Amino acid sequence: xxxxxxxxxxxxxxxxxxxxxxxxxxxxxxxxxxxxxxxxxxxxxxxxxxxxxxxxxxxxxxxxxxxxxxxxxxxxxxxxxxxxxxxxxxxxxxxxxxxxxxxxxxxxxxxxxxxxxxxxxxxxxxxxxxxxxxxxxxxxxxxxxxxxxxxxxxxxxxxxxxxxxxxxxxxxxxxxxxxxxxxxxxxx
Amino acid sequence: xxxxxxxxxxxxxxxxxxxxxxxxxxxxxxxxxxxxxxxxxxxxxxxxxxxxxxxxxxxxxxxxxxxxxxxxxxxxxxxxxxxxxxxxxxxxxxxxxxxxxxxxxxxxxxxxxxxxxxxxxxxxxxxxxxxxxxxxxxxxxxxxxxxxxxxxxxxxxxxxxxxxxxxxxxxxxxxxxxxxxxxxxxxx
Numbered sequence: 334x335x336x337x338x339x340x341x342x343x344x345x346x347x348x349x350x351x352x353x354x355x356x357x358x359x360x361x362x363x364x365x366x367x368x369x370x371x372x373x374x375x376x377x378x379x380x381x382x383x384x385x386x387x388x389x390x391x392x393x394x395x396x397x398x399x400x401x402x403x404x405x406x407x408x409x410x411x412x413x414x415x416x417x418x419x420x421x422x423x424x425x426x427x428x429x430x431x432x433x434x435x436x437x438x439x440x441x442x443x444x445x446x447x448x449x450x451x452x453x454x455x456x457x458x459x460x461x462x463x464x465x466x467x468x469x470x471x472x473x474x475x476x477x478x479x480x481x482x483x484x485x486x487x488x489x490x491x492x493x494x495x496x497x498x499x500x501x502x503x504x505x506x507x508x509x510x511x512x513x514x515x516x517x518x519x520x521x
Numbered sequence: 522x523x524x525x526x527x528x529x530x531x532x533x534x535x536x537x538x539x540x541x542x543x544x545x546x547x548x549x550x551x552x553x554x555x556x557x558x559x560x561x562x563x564x565x566x567x568x569x570x571x572x573x574x575x576x577x578x579x580x581x582x583x584x585x586x587x588x589x590x591x592x593x594x595x596x597x598x599x600x601x602x603x604x605x606x607x608x609x610x611x612x613x614x615x616x617x618x619x620x621x622x623x624x625x626x627x628x629x630x631x632x633x634x635x636x637x638x639x640x641x642x643x644x645x646x647x648x649x650x651x652x653x654x655x656x657x658x659x660x661x662x663x664x665x666x667x668x669x670x671x672x673x674x675x676x677x678x679x680x681x682x683x684x685x686x687x688x689x690x691x692x693x694x695x696x697x698x699x700x701x702x703x704x705x706x707x708x709x
Contacts, residue, residue, distance in 0.1 A: 347542040354535040357571035383545035388574040456704060487704020516675020519707040
């Protein structure tokens with residue numbers, strides 16, 4: 334089980350870390366010891382919208398070999414949605430059986446061509462934009478799964494997405510153990 | 522308004538980022554433009570429990586000049602609770618009008634001497650430990666404020682703490698704007 338956490342300039346850190354926490358607990362809590370992950374960027378220098386530096390472990394390498402690719406949202410999506418180089422890099426994730434996004438990260442999946450005809454969600458402020466831009470069928474739910482695509486609503490829905498993915502990967506009982514350790518009484 | 526976000530080896534990243542997101546929105550959403558922050562560590566190399574690297578902007582400098590000092594929890598607290606150098610550094614935060622923690626970060630505040638006789642909370646698994654170790658009066662609530670100390674329960678309570686602090690700093694209306702942008706329907 335190999336996970337790629339995509340990071341980029343001017344992302345929202347909580348979109349990333351909210352999914353990263355429950356998924357990486359699969360290993361840190363010894364629940365699925367063979368899970369591994371990389372922090373994947375298209376450019377070597379990454380800071381979130383508030384200036385916090387993040388350090389990728391892979392830069393510009395193909396995303397094609399991962400079981401799960403996680404794309405956060407944030408202000409940086411506005412530029413990246415028009416960045417042909419970044420979108421070509423993101424398209425290398427096409428063979429991955431699960432491509433997931435948080436918040437406006439859905440727009441990047443969409444601009445990479447992954448959302449055509451798919452049910453998907455994003456931040457409520459971006460519902461209208463996602464439809465014409467990407468051919469997605471927008472649904473107002475916390476987490477939406479459609480085939481190889483799983484999308485989450487705004488920022489904090491990252492946590493709900495992470496727990497949802499844990500349950501899909503290892504089942505309800507382990508998801509409940511992780512949820513308890515995260516002290517998260519909310520959501521599904 | 523100056524904030525110190527304390528980071529350390531083997532912390533839980535979500536404890537930090539869950540508070541960081543709502544507080545830094547005071548500036549990134551242009552709600553309180555004069556808020557500034559530093560990422561403060563005692564050692565230059567910091568990785569969370571799952572190996573993610575974080576880069577401090579201040580190393581080993583006094584915490585005494587901040588209005589708010591934020592201490593996350595995590596496995597690293599077990600060693601740091603016995604680390605005289607780290608605790609002496611944390612004690613430089615004594616003059617700060619607000620010292621706050623998430624999860625087992627409370628134990629570090631306690632070992633620094635800040636919790637004696639104070640009402641406080643921590644991860645439910647650590648309730649019993651916090652009492653004798655630090656003289657705290659443990660309360661089972663999501664967020665507990667007592668004078669200069671505000672503590673949050675487990676990991677995801679970081680978000681509730683961040684929104685609580687936003688409300689205390691700039692009031693309910695702005696807190697609601699931030700909560701909406703974070704798409705966080707839960708909590709108080």
